[in-house]
Amino acid sequence: MNMRSAGVPPAELRGRDARATPLAALCLIFAFIAPCLATDLKQTINDRITEFGATSVGIYFESPGHEIYTINSDEVFHAASTMKVPVMMEIFRQVEKGTLNLDQPVVIKNEFASIMDGSPFSLTAEEDTDTEIYKMIGQTLTLRELVERMINQSSNLSTNIVIQMAGPQNVMALMKEIGANDMTVLRGVEDIKAYDAGKNNTTSARALATCLKAILNSDLFSEASRKQMFDILLSQHSKSIGKAIHADEKDLKVASKDGWITEIHHDAAIIQDATGKNTILVILTKGVKEEKRGEEFVETLAVDIWEAISK
Numbered sequence: 001m002n003m004r005s006a007g008v009p010p011a012e013l014r015g016r017d018a019r020a021t022p023l024a025a026l027c028l029i030f031a032f033i034a035p036c037l038a039t040d041l042k043q044t045i046n047d048r049i050t051e052f053g054a055t056s057v058g059i060y061f062e063s064p065g066h067e068i069y070t071i072n073s074d075e076v077f078h079a080a081s082t083m084k085v086p087v088m089m090e091i092f093r094q095v096e097k098g099t100l101n102l103d104q105p106v107v108i109k110n111e112f113a114s115i116m117d118g119s120p121f122s123l124t125a126e127e128d129t130d131t132e133i134y135k136m137i138g139q140t141l142t143l144r145e146l147v148e149r150m151i152n153q154s155s156n157l158s159t160n161i162v163i164q165m166a167g168p169q170n171v172m173a174l175m176k177e178i179g180a181n182d183m184t185v186l187r188g189v190e191d192i193k194a195y196d197a198g199k200n201n202t203t204s205a206r207a208l209a210t211c212l213k214a215i216l217n218s219d220l221f222s223e224a225s226r227k228q229m230f231d232i233l234l235s236q237h238s239k240s241i242g243k244a245i246h247a248d249e250k251d252l253k254v255a256s257k258d259g260w261i262t263e264i265h266h267d268a269a270i271i272q273d274a275t276g277k278n279t280i281l282v283i284l285t286k287g288v289k290e291e292k293r294g295e296e297f298v299e300t301l302a303v304d305i306w307e308a309i310s311k
Contacts, residue, residue, distance in 0.1 A: 041308045045071060048304065052297040055287030058205035059305065062213075063279035066309055073206040076182050077284045080259030081154045082266050083185050083201040085211050088147055088232065090166040090174050092225045100165065102144035102228075108136045112160050115168075115186060116193040123157050123190050130155030151257060152235040160188035175207070178214045182207035205282040208268045212280050216270065230255050233270065240267040241281055244299035245306045247271065258298075263287055265294030267302070281305065 049057060059071040094100040110122045125134040130153040133141075141149075146162050149155040163171070163185075171185040182204035187194050194200075214220050215229045233255035239247075242254030256269035268282040283301050288294040 041069075041304065042071075044304050044308070045301065048297070048300055052288050052293060052300075054285055054297060056285070057301065058282070058284035059301070060205040060209040060280065060282040061305055061309055062209065063309070064277055066279075069305070069309055070206070073209075074182065074204050075284075076202050076204050077266070077286060078261060078264050079183070079185075079201040079203040079208075080261045080264050080266055081159075082203055082208055082257055082259040082268055083183075084150050084154065084159055085208070085215075085233075085257050085268070086171050086175055086180070086183055086185055087159065087163050087166050088151060088229060089211065089215065089221075090171045091143070091147055091162060092221060092229055093174060094166065094170070096222060096225055100143060102147070103142050105140040106143050106146055106161060106165070107140050108133060108138065108157070109161065110134070110137050110157060112164065112188060112191070114191050114193045115199060116191070116197055119193065121190060121192065123160065127190070128156045129153055130158065133157050148232055148235065151232050152237050154238070154258075156189040160190075163188045175211075178210055178220065180207040180210040180214075183211060203284070205284050208266075208284070209280050209282045212268060212270050212282070216278055230270065233257060239269075240265075240295055240298045241269040241271070241283065241302045244302040245271070260291065260294065263289055263294070265291075265298050267298050279310075 045057065056075060057071060058073055058075045058077060060073045061069040091100060095102055111120050112122070113119065114121060125131040130149055133149060133155055134157065143165070146158045149158040150162050168185050168187060175181070175183045175185070182202065184202045186199050186201055215226060218226065221229070234253060236256050236258070238258050239254055239256055240258055241256055245252070247254045251274045253272040254269050255272070256267060258267040260266070264286055265288060266284045271279040271281060281302065283298050285294065285297055288297050
């Protein structure tokens with residue numbers, strides 16, 4: 001079965017890291033919103049958690065003209081494929097520095113070194129949403145094409161090639177610079193030895209929101225880079241938040257990146273209206289066992305939050 005945005009090794013897809021946060025331990029944090037709204041939405045989300053059998057959620061909402069709204073925004077989750085966003089950001093930073101070129105040819109390979117001991121490992125098309133790229137091994141694509149596939153198809157093979165070029169240590173330095181302190185990018189995909197040692201990519205809702213806001217920040221990236229990153233996120237094939245809020249019908253552009261592994265379902269979006277106003281909505285979830293049900297949970301939360309706050 002092809003795993004959508006499964007930016008993790010098969011072991012993780014089998015749920016070997018199912019550390020659940022007890023529902024009773026949920027700490028709901030609501031920042032700077034009307035008390036009545038906070039109470040109503042808090043109850044709605046608690047009801048959804050029970051309805052879908054989740055164990056935890058992390059939410060961050062920020063929009064001009066609205067107060068910031070958060071739930072467990074600093075709780076750390078497995079990042080799944082959302083870690084591909086900071087990798088893309090570091091690529092563009094290095095392009096701006098002149099150390100990389102988006103049009104440079106890159107040989108497609110399928111052998112990588114574990115971050116634990118340097119031992120080689122490979123990926124399989126069966127565990128990747130981008131199966132076509134495995135037919136191109138030995139050929140070349142441009143760095144731009146690899147970054148695009150990494151995001152809009154959530155290509156795991158592209159990710160491992162791109163992260164090797166970006167350098168995880170450079171990605172982490174960028175995260176520190178922008179203040180995304182809970183975004184940890186240690187490795188690419190299917191490094192089983194690293195996974196078994198607990199060396200995983202992680203994020204919080206606030207950290208992922210910080211990444212999205214940084215993409216829009218002219219002090220951090222040039223206008224050309226910001227537009228290209230936005231457009232790549234806009235080309236995302238899977239859009240839980242966009243689908244849920246009927247973005248196309250409302251003339252909204254949704255530039256987003258989702259992520260999924262066993263019992264983990266995320267989506268993070270920049271939602272741009274016709275006037276150019278940008279809203280950030282990040283939804284991280286844990287504990288829903290079935291894939292389709294997990295997707296539905298994210299979509300349901302997106303509707304609940306969007307309708308409650310946007311109105």
